[in-house]
Amino acid sequence: MRGQEARDQAERKAAMATLAQSSGDDIVRLWNEAGLPSQAELLRGPETGLVTLRGRIGGGGAPFNVGEATVTRATVRLPSGQVGHCYALGRDKQKAKLAAIADALWQDPARRTEVETRLIAPLRAALATTDEKRRAETAATKVDFFTMVRGED
Amino acid sequence: MYVAVKGGEAAIANAHSLLADRRRGDRSVPALRLDQIVEQLALGVDRVMSEGSLYDRELAALAIVQARGDMIEAIFLVRAYRTTLPRFGYSNPIDTGTMLVERRVSATYKDLPGGQLLGPTFDYTHRLLDPELAAGADVAEPLRRETEAPAMPRVSAILAREGLIEPDGEMPQDHVPGDITREPLEFPMARDIRLQALSRGDEGFLLALGYSTQRGYARNHPFVGEIRIGEVELELDVPELPFAVPLGTVRVTECQMVNQFKGSAKAPPQFTRGYGLVFGQSERKAMAMALCDRALRASELGEDIVAAAQDEEFVISHSDNVQATGFVEHLKLPHYVDFQAELDLVRRMRAEYEARENPMKAEEKREAAE
Numbered sequence: 001m002r003g004q005e006a007r008d009q010a011e012r013k014a015a016m017a018t019l020a021q022s023s024g025d026d027i028v029r030l031w032n033e034a035g036l037p038s039q040a041e042l043l044r045g046p047e048t049g050l051v052t053l054r055g056r057i058g059g060g061g062a063p064f065n066v067g068e069a070t071v072t073r074a075t076v077r078l079p080s081g082q083v084g085h086c087y088a089l090g091r092d093k094q095k096a097k098l099a100a101i102a103d104a105l106w107q108d109p110a111r112r113t114e115v116e117t118r119l120i121a122p123l124r125a126a127l128a129t130t131d132e133k134r135r136a137e138t139a140a141t142k143v144d145f146f147t148m149v150r151g152e153d
Numbered sequence: 154m155y156v157a158v159k160g161g162e163a164a165i166a167n168a169h170s171l172l173a174d175r176r177r178g179d180r181s182v183p184a185l186r187l188d189q190i191v192e193q194l195a196l197g198v199d200r201v202m203s204e205g206s207l208y209d210r211e212l213a214a215l216a217i218v219q220a221r222g223d224m225i226e227a228i229f230l231v232r233a234y235r236t237t238l239p240r241f242g243y244s245n246p247i248d249t250g251t252m253l254v255e256r257r258v259s260a261t262y263k264d265l266p267g268g269q270l271l272g273p274t275f276d277y278t279h280r281l282l283d284p285e286l287a288a289g290a291d292v293a294e295p296l297r298r299e300t301e302a303p304a305m306p307r308v309s310a311i312l313a314r315e316g317l318i319e320p321d322g323e324m325p326q327d328h329v330p331g332d333i334t335r336e337p338l339e340f341p342m343a344r345d346i347r348l349q350a351l352s353r354g355d356e357g358f359l360l361a362l363g364y365s366t367q368r369g370y371a372r373n374h375p376f377v378g379e380i381r382i383g384e385v386e387l388e389l390d391v392p393e394l395p396f397a398v399p400l401g402t403v404r405v406t407e408c409q410m411v412n413q414f415k416g417s418a419k420a421p422p423q424f425t426r427g428y429g430l431v432f433g434q435s436e437r438k439a440m441a442m443a444l445c446d447r448a449l450r451a452s453e454l455g456e457d458i459v460a461a462a463q464d465e466e467f468v469i470s471h472s473d474n475v476q477a478t479g480f481v482e483h484l485k486l487p488h489y490v491d492f493q494a495e496l497d498l499v500r501r502m503r504a505e506y507e508a509r510e511n512p513m514k515a516e517e518k519r520e521a522a523e
Contacts, residue, residue, distance in 0.1 A: 067349075
């Protein structure tokens with residue numbers, strides 16, 4: 001049971017990460033295509049605030065504050081009772097609200113598969129394509145050293 | 154006697170509408186859109202985010218337009234905006250080891266795991282102005298090379314295996330990271346607070362100080378152990394969720410400077426380090442920050458403080474360009490009463506001086522006046 005709970009949490013977190021990283025336009029488009037319900041009671045927000053970003057001295061040492069980032073958050077409750085949250089970088093309030101609804105729908109066992117396949121999976125695929133493209137473009141700038149042999153020996 | 158003077162309201166209003174007109178410029182030229190600035194003046198946007206200390210590309214782009222391209226004015230606008238927002242919390246520390254790397258170079262190891270990735274760099278360009286760019290020529294898609302995503306350990310970890318380099322900077326176990334946006338600066342300050350100040354510090358100021366260390370004012374023989382630029386994930390602990398909530402990714406530049414060190418009473422001979430971490434793609438700034446970080450560790454490492462770059466109070470008190478511009482630029486605001494008093498004083502001193510230097514003439518003057 002505990003293993004299942006941990007797996008659920010990891011999956012929910014992964015879904016939230018995908019939503020946070022995706023653009024509001026992509027979320028709206030897929031939402032409409034999938035015909036997901038968007039009625040929900042707003043418990044908080046959507047509201048924009050700051051999160052102070054921390055780094056580590058030397059990369060892995062003690063934490064220090066680097067600077068702030070805008071973050072928009074929302075909390076919603078579905079008619080069926082599930083409460084969903086979203087925190088995402090930026091100031092897109094509609095995105096935060098939809099992502100919070102998606103998080104709430106995800107927690108409804110009857111809806112989870114639909115949210116995963118119609119919304120999260122395509123968003124995740126688009127993000128992976130972008131990352132892969134960037135990685136390949138960077139890889140093309142990798143320096144291949146070759147040694148010049150000089151002299152007789 | 155003090156006489157309060159009012160006025161200038163209409164002049165100020167008209168000046169601001171003139172500013173709006175000049176900012177827009179020739180109406181036959183299309184107005185800039187923010188996405189154009191975000192995409193095509195990306196490093197300017199990054200600088201405003203870094204020194205404005207706020208990661209938000211669109212806001213930085215808006216600030217640049219509103220400031221007519223005056224970067225310090227744009228940074229000022231961003232800093233002012235920050236103060237209007239509530240704070241949700243402090244993120245978990247980012248892990249630059251898991252970065253989606255877009256550039257990564259080391260000047261200390263040729264064949265390091267993960268390799269040298271040049272990325273979108275100005276290095277090795279010939280710095281010749283490009284007329285094709287002026288003509289708006291189309292740009293080809295970049296080449297791609299399909300590879301497995303290689304592991305890219307930090308260079309500092311490679312040196313650490315031999316024990317020849319000091320560890321990543323640690324603080325006492327119970328140390329809470331200081332925050333200069335919450336508490337006033339106090340000297341001497343801990344390294345974490347110094348790094349926060351340096352990360353938002355003025356690029357030009359830190360660059361000049363870093364340069365001064367290379368030229369011999371607190372020389373410490375730096376090598377770029379590694380520079381890496383790319384996106385890292387950001388997470389925040391919140392009470393309503395049992396796990397850290399993912400917020401998305403931010404692009405940062407990290408510089409690991411490795412410095413020669415012959416050892417002192419306090420530390421054995423080993424490589425010491427300076428660290429730079431800034432928002433966006435800001436390589437010069439990250440390097441300057443790392444040079445200054447190392448120089449400012451002088452007393453920690455038992456070095457003599459002989460140069461400006463080692464003087465913590467001097468460097469940190471003057472690194473913030475919003476504070477600096479505020480104090481310098483306030484000089485142009487009305488100081489009429491102050492100056493009147495000074496004028497009066499100088500007149501009096503001048504009269505006394507003349508009386509001393511030339512008593513006869515002063516006497517004549519007085520008589521003539523009578």
